[in-house]
Amino acid sequence: xxxxxxxxxxxxxLGNLALGLTLLAFGIGSTGVIDHVGPADAAGLATxxxxxxxxxxxxxxxxxxxxxxxxxxxxxxxxxxxxxTGVGGDGSSEAAGLFLLLWALLALTLTLAAGGSGLFGQGVxxxxxVALLLLGIGAxxxxxxxxxxxxxxxxxAGLAAWYGATAAVAGWPTSVAxxxxxxxxxx
Numbered sequence: 001x002x003x004x005x006x007x008x009x010x011x012x013x014l015g016n017l018a019l020g021l022t023l024l025a026f027g028i029g030s031t032g033v034i035d036h037v038g039p040a041d042a043a044g045l046a047t048x049x050x051x052x053x054x055x056x057x058x059x060x061x062x063x064x065x066x067x068x069x070x071x072x073x074x075x076x077x078x079x080x081x082x083x084x085t086g087v088g089g090d091g092s093s094e095a096a097g098l099f100l101l102l103w104a105l106l107a108l109t110l111t112l113a114a115g116g117s118g119l120f121g122q123g124v125x126x127x128x129x130v131a132l133l134l135l136g137i138g139a140x141x142x143x144x145x146x147x148x149x150x151x152x153x154x155x156x157a158g159l160a161a162w163y164g165a166t167a168a169v170a171g172w173p174t175s176v177a178x179x180x181x182x183x184x185x186x187x
Contacts, residue, residue, distance in 0.1 A: 011069060015061070016165035023158030024154075025158075027154030039087065050084065051082075054076050097135075103132055104132035128154070
């Protein structure tokens, strides 16, 4: 196995772990399911794990020649760093909503670009897109229900990304085998 391939596998695993933990903390904070824990409480984790670490993982993936993973993680690192350092500021809810909707476009791009990575890889980005869309619309419309729904979707996306990283390390499956037509006809 070449160094580039090994680095790509390592960066994907580390990136999924950083993304998963950040999304899980952010999502749970956004749901309001734990008293006195809000999305701003995830700011430190978002800044350093989701922001700095994910950005560095993206740069390592780009250096190893994995442009898809590198672009995704570097861009998501920039998102989490920006969110983590700006949350709780004196910006309006409309500005926060616009911020989330603009980053939802990034998540949509990543979802569409991840078509070759299979349903699991595409699913994490797809869930991130839905979460940011709900959170952004919720902020613009001052609708706490949409914000909570977006938080739950973010938490599920975080669990999926965390599972992807854990599965890579533990050797667990990340895809569901499909039965061929012949196998279905023989049943």
